[in-house]
Amino acid sequence: QYVALHKGSSIQRQWHRNRHNLIRFLKFFLPTSNVLDAGCGSGNVVLDFAGNVSSIIGIDNNKSCIDFLNRMVKEKNIKNARGIIADLLHLELEEKKFDRIIMTEVLEHFSEKDDRKILKQLKKMLNDNGKILVTTPNYRSLWILLEPLMDILHLSPKLWGDQHLIKFTSKKLIEILENNGFIIEKKGTLNFISPLFSLLNQNLADKLSYLEFSHIPFGNLFYVVAKPKK
Numbered sequence: 001q002y003v004a005l006h007k008g009s010s011i012q013r014q015w016h017r018n019r020h021n022l023i024r025f026l027k028f029f030l031p032t033s034n035v036l037d038a039g040c041g042s043g044n045v046v047l048d049f050a051g052n053v054s055s056i057i058g059i060d061n062n063k064s065c066i067d068f069l070n071r072m073v074k075e076k077n078i079k080n081a082r083g084i085i086a087d088l089l090h091l092e093l094e095e096k097k098f099d100r101i102i103m104t105e106v107l108e109h110f111s112e113k114d115d116r117k118i119l120k121q122l123k124k125m126l127n128d129n130g131k132i133l134v135t136t137p138n139y140r141s142l143w144i145l146l147e148p149l150m151d152i153l154h155l156s157p158k159l160w161g162d163q164h165l166i167k168f169t170s171k172k173l174i175e176i177l178e179n180n181g182f183i184i185e186k187k188g189t190l191n192f193i194s195p196l197f198s199l200l201n202q203n204l205a206d207k208l209s210y211l212e213f214s215h216i217p218f219g220n221l222f223y224v225v226a227k228p229k230k
Contacts, residue, residue, distance in 0.1 A: 002042040002068065014198035018190050018209045019104055019135065020048055022223060025213050026186065028133055029053050033099040038122060039106035043069030043083055050081040057095065059086040088118050091125070098125055101132045105221070108136050108164045112176065115166070119180040123228045132182065135223045138189055139167040143220040173222055182226035188212075189219030 005016040022028075023045070029035060033053045037045050040058030042065045050056050050073075060066055060083070069083035086093065088106070101122055107115050122132060137143045147164070166172070174184055192212050198205040212219050 001044055002047075002072075005044050010198040010202070011195045014195040014202065014205050014209075015191055016044060017206070018194060018212075020045065021206060021209045022135075022190055022213055023049065023102070023133070025210050026133070026225060028102070028131070028225070029100055034095070034097070036093075036095075036098040036101045036122075036125065038088060038101055038103045038118075039109075040069065040083065041065050043072065045102060045104070046081050046083065047072055047076065047078070050078045053080070053100075055080045057081070057093075058083045059088070059091075059093070061085065061087050088121075089114055091121050093125075096125065097127050097130075099127050099130050101126060101130070102134075103132065104135045105137065107134060107173075107176075108166050108168055111165055115176055116180050119177065119182070123181045126228050128230065129227075131185070131225055131227050133223065133225050134173070134177065135190070135221050136166075136168040136173055137164065138170070138218070138220055138222045140169050141189070141192075141218050141220045146220060168222065170222055173224055177224060177226050181229050183229055184224060184226050186223075186225040188214060188223055189216055190221045190223060192216045192219040 001016065004012045029049055029052055035053050035056040037058040040046055040060050043058045046056050046058040046069060058069055063085055066083040066085045073081050110118065126132065177184065190212055194205045194209040194212055197208050
């Protein structure tokens with residue numbers, strides 16, 4: 001993920017960059033926010049946004065990813081960020097409460113039963129005014145063609161029929177969040193055609209990505225912002 005964001009093809013870089021653009025577009029992080037990146041991978045969001053929040057923790061069950069993240073945190077002399085090896089199904093963190101939680105392309109890797117358990121745990125870890133940002137692939141979009149194509153071109157670990165256990169639609173994503181104690185605040189999609197425009201100009205692709213967040217209902221990824229029911 002880190003390599004894809006910084007050294008991949010222009011389309012790969014923009015695809016990952018747009019997740020960060022989304023966080024900025026939503027103004028999701030506040031300077032006072034204590035943030036949890038649940039399923040952080042190699043920690044792109046942790047490294048990019050540490051300077052914009054009070055603290056940020058990335059958790060993942062992939063030891064190589066967390067080792068890489070912590071090495072980068074040390075190299076960059078970041079004082080308010082760290083990575084922790086953790087299983088989302090059995091969370092045991094010293095930090096019990098967070099203002100913001102993000103999960104980018106994580107829920108689709110688990111069964112619906114496990115997703116319910118994960119969301120209930122995360123809900124308990126949010127402050128009263130906390131919010132969660134969730135993204136998943138959109139199986140009512142061109143993603144159904146992109147996923148096998150990415151496998152053929154070896155642009156990611158194998159996805160088709162392997163990693164993604166749930167094929168989310170907007171209705172299903174909202175339903176699973178609402179049924180597990182969340183109220184939906186915002187929803188939308190991302191990564192429709194803006195990654196392709198990066199072949200022409202990155203600034204143009206960035207501007208187009210912001211339009212997609214609010215005006216395009218059939219991007220290749222969904223996003224939902226939700227808060228816990230009181």
